[in-house]
Amino acid sequence: xxxxxxxxxxxxxxxxxxxxxxxxxxxxxxxxxxxxxxxxxxxxxxxxxxxxxxxxxxxxxxxxxxxxxxxxxxxxxxxxxxxxxxxxxxxxxxxxxxxxxxxxxxxxxxxxxxxxxxxxxxxxxxxxxxxxxxxxxxxxxxxxxxxxxxxxxxxxxxxxxxxxxxxxxxxxxxxxxxxxxxxxxxxxxx
Numbered sequence: 001x002x003x004x005x006x007x008x009x010x011x012x013x014x015x016x017x018x019x020x021x022x023x024x025x026x027x028x029x030x031x032x033x034x035x036x037x038x039x040x041x042x043x044x045x046x047x048x049x050x051x052x053x054x055x056x057x058x059x060x061x062x063x064x065x066x067x068x069x070x071x072x073x074x075x076x077x078x079x080x081x082x083x084x085x086x087x088x089x090x091x092x093x094x095x096x097x098x099x100x101x102x103x104x105x106x107x108x109x110x111x112x113x114x115x116x117x118x119x120x121x122x123x124x125x126x127x128x129x130x131x132x133x134x135x136x137x138x139x140x141x142x143x144x145x146x147x148x149x150x151x152x153x154x155x156x157x158x159x160x161x162x163x164x165x166x167x168x169x170x171x172x173x174x175x176x177x178x179x180x181x182x183x184x185x186x187x188x189x190x
Contacts, residue, residue: 024071026136026150028175035130035156042154042171046085046096047109047134049075074136074150077105100138108135127159140179150175 023033025043033042054069077083077098084097091113098107114129133153140146156169 022069024069025134025152025173026074026148026175027071027177028150028173030152030171030173032171033154035154042130042132043072043152044094044096044109044111044132044134046094047074047107049073074134075107075109076100076136076138077107079105079141103140105138106136108133110134128157130154130156145179147178148176 023030025033035042050073052069052071052073054071075096075098077100080101082097082099084095086095087093092111094109094111096107096109098105100106111132112129113131131154133151135151137149138145138147150173152171152173154171158168
């Protein structure tokens with residue numbers, strides 16, 4: 001599912017309280033996967049390959065949380081081609097690009113929202129904007145690649161004429177998984 005509106009990031013899944021859902025991107029825990037009062041999800045829709053939901057309480061093997069888990073697996077680039085796309089609307093711009101070759105694949109997606117642009121057609125000025133970025137690099141092939149590096153960043157910014165008033169909220173995730181040992185019946189990763 002993709003949309004080119006400020007509501008375009010999916011999934012927007014949460015419990016009533018902040019602790020009721022644990023969010024992961026490519027298996028890495030991320031805090032506050034939302035923008036401004038949890039109204040907008042922060043993961044670019046074009047970057048989503050799969051979403052796995054685990055109801056609370058999670059299995060003992062999951063560890064780290066008693067909450068339900070929303071795990072987003074990011075999209076990967078095509079093996080031997082470069083593919084991309086973009087959407088533009090009054091308040092948002094989204095784009096994605098991916099590709100690969102020689103045993104490595106890469107993918108990146110970004111979204112920029114700035115409600116201040118709405119002031120161009122109306123007398124309302126909303127000095128708020130947010131940005132999201134997701135990227136990954138996968139080395140190896142098959143169901144269990146040799147390595148995967150994940151980058152996710154989001155930013156909320158509310159500007160005001162008075163520099164002491166405003167908001168600047170950022171979220172950054174840099175995660176990696178490396179397959180140390182792989183056999184046909186088991187593997188060891190870090």
